Amino acid sequence: MQATVDLVVRGGTVFDGTGANGREMDVAIHQGRVVQIAARITDRGTEEIDARGLAVAPGFIDIHSHGDSSLREDPRAESAIRQGVTTIVVGADGSSRFTGDAGDSYAEWATRTAGYKASVNVASMIGLGTVRGKVIGEVDRKATAAELTRMTAMVARAVEQGACGASTGLEYTPGAFASRDELIALCKPLAAPRLPYATHMRNEDDELLEAIDESIAVARGAGCPLQISHLKMQGTRNWPKFESSIARIGAARAAGMDAWFDVYPYVAYATGLTNxxxxxxxxxxxxxxxxxxxxxxxxxxxxxxxxxxxxxxxxxxxxxxxxxxxxxxxxxxxxxxxxxxxxxxxxxxxxxxxxxxRNRADVGMLGFAMSEENLDRLLAHEFGMVCSDGGAFAIDGPTRRGSPHPRGAGTFPRVLGRYVRERKALSLASAINRMTARPASRVHLKDRGVLAPRMAGDVVVFDPATVADTATFANPFQYPVGIRAVVVNGRVTIRDGQHLAAAGQVLRAT
Structure with a gap:
């Protein structure tokens, strides 16, 4: 029988990303798009994947990634794609690879990044620390009226061209030098398109609650959605602040704010030693x-x-x-x-x-400071979604360097293996929702995150009984197990451990 579609994934338990329970279905993809999902598809595919006994889900979307830092060196993005991640959202923690200024715009960044021919899709926020650094520099002073006007215009230009939000890193310089009023002004271009202000808050330990209050005040002042990045309660004495933190976010939501958070499944964070x-x-x-x-x-x-x-x-x-x-x-x-x-x-x-x-302050560190019990609750919470906050690297080639946080290679399988299968902190359908439809909706990637006809052909096939991370703090250069196939824009990119294609695109918020 002659093939009539490009790819059919047969007989898997399909989780569509919405949080609904899985159903045994076939999925057909043609010309980069899902064209049919049915109990039995009679069309033959040029390529077929036998997914019997396996889970089939939308490709995972990492809403807080630093994977763009290595795409020029190694566009394979091995540690991301082998987790089932098909889209990375970068420009996090106040740092983006464009400023929004003339000659350094989102559009120019998008053209440059598309030229890398990466294995994953890439979308980006604009980093407000990068904007401040461009206009004011690394100094602690108030922005002038003219500087504020220029910075706001840079953010607006980036949003118009497709940036999917704006981010801050308020524990880092120069972002830490921005006042609340400055942040409100720079976030106002996010209000009309309803794009998120994603913030690495000013503090994540002793002043955590005050930092949450500030984040809410910025989003309220700007009239935009709020995304609290990698929410955590850092340091033993701050672990009991879970309930108060969630209560503040819940109160903001009850008052009408579009407020969410993301979290990675590890008890250690990664930052610079200067922090x-x-x-x-x-x-x-x-x-x-x-x-x-x-x-x-x-x-x-x-x-x-x-x-x-x-x-x-x-x-x-x-x-x-x-x-x-x-x-x-x-x-x-x-x-x-x-x-x-x-x-x-x-x-x-x-x-x-x-x-x-000796290193001119360029030293990376991991800090072991969070609670496993709080992780259970954060990952399962109705306001949350999953992120890696990690880079993209490989077990070979130019990106195998240092001793990076294992989250860059293990986050999504770790949630599915450790927190769904072993600790039973949340259901499989809920976990998939936090990795797919929620982040896609958050940053307006409207044809991603859900398996349905006319949606982009981003798919991950995995074994719920065996999927697991293997990267550790002692040996981070290890890929996960249980990820059987990864499809990006309709092309089989990973199959049975083999990296076969590079079909990623640069995505714009819609």
Missing amino acids: LFPVWARDGGTPAFLARLDSAATAQRIRTEALGKVELIGGWDNVQISRVSAAEDRDAEGKRLGAWAKARGVDPYEGAVGLLK
């Missing part, structure tokens, strides 16, 4: 920060505040070095800072300062 040091010390950029570490006027105050942050997360052995830039410090990668410093015979704080100096 252990006070924001005020980083005013003026790296040279000024490094000078203050030695200045008689500031060194002791910096030390006191940094040690307080380390104590909050449980000590230096809860800090793991993930990345350095100086060859002489490669031995630190993957090591707990306390143990590494002890082996070198140095005080841990002095060891950290030495790393920052």
Whole structure:
């Protein structure tokens, strides 16, 4: 019988992404689109996938990804696509690869990124920290009226061209120097298209509740939706703030705000080592920060505040070095800072300062500070969705470097294996909804996230009985198991462990 469609996925349990229970169905895809879903499709496919005994779902959408950082080097995006992720939403934490300014627009970024021919679809927010850095620089001062007008126009231009929201990283510079009024002004272009303000809040530990209040105030002032990025309660003494955090978000929703959050399924976060040091010390950029570490006027105050942050997360052995830039410090990668410093015979704080100096402050770290019980509740909560907050890397080639957070290779299978199958924190249908339809709707990718006729042909086929992450903090360069096939825009990209195609597109919010 002659093939009449490009691909048929046969006999799997189809979860359409809406949260509905799975049904045994066939899925036909032609010219990049789903054309039929039925109990039995008689058309033959040029290619067919036997999905009997397996789950079939929309391709996973990572609503908070840093996978764009390596696409030019390695467009395969192996650690993302092998999780079943077919779309990454980048421009997170206030940092995007375009400013929205003339000559550096979203449209120009989209053209450049399309040229990489990536294996995953890519959509991007505009980073408000990047915008501030372009217009004001790394200094802690109020924006002038003219600067505010220019920055707001940059955001508006990006949104008009297809950016799917705006993000902040308020624990990072220069975003940390933005006032609430500045953030409200820059988010106003999001109001009419109903695109989200996605915020890495100003604080995620002792001042968590105040930071949530500020986030709500910004979204309310701008009249736009709110997306709280990677919600967490950091540090043992802050773990009991789960209920108060959710209550604040719930109250905002009850008052009419379109407010949600995302979360990754790990008890450790990833950031720069500079994040252990006070924001005020980083005013003026790296040279000024490094000078203050030695200045008689500031060194002791910096030390006191940094040690307080380390104590909050449980000590230096809860800090793991993930990345350095100086060859002489490669031995630190993957090591707990306390143990590494002890082996070198140095005080841990002095060891950290030495790393920052030798690497010009370019040092990555993981911090082990969150509660597994809170993760259960966050992942299952009706206001939440799943993100990785991770990069894209591979077990071979130029992106195998350092000791990255395993979330970059394991997030989505980890939710399905550990939190659905083992811990039973949420159902399989609910987990899939948090990875597909919810994030697609959030950033206005209106032909993604749901398996239905006329929707994009992004599909993942996996085994619910075996799907699991294998990447660990000790060995992050390991791909998950149980992901049988991944289809991007109608092309089979991953099948039985083989990477076969690159069919990703740059997506625009609609």
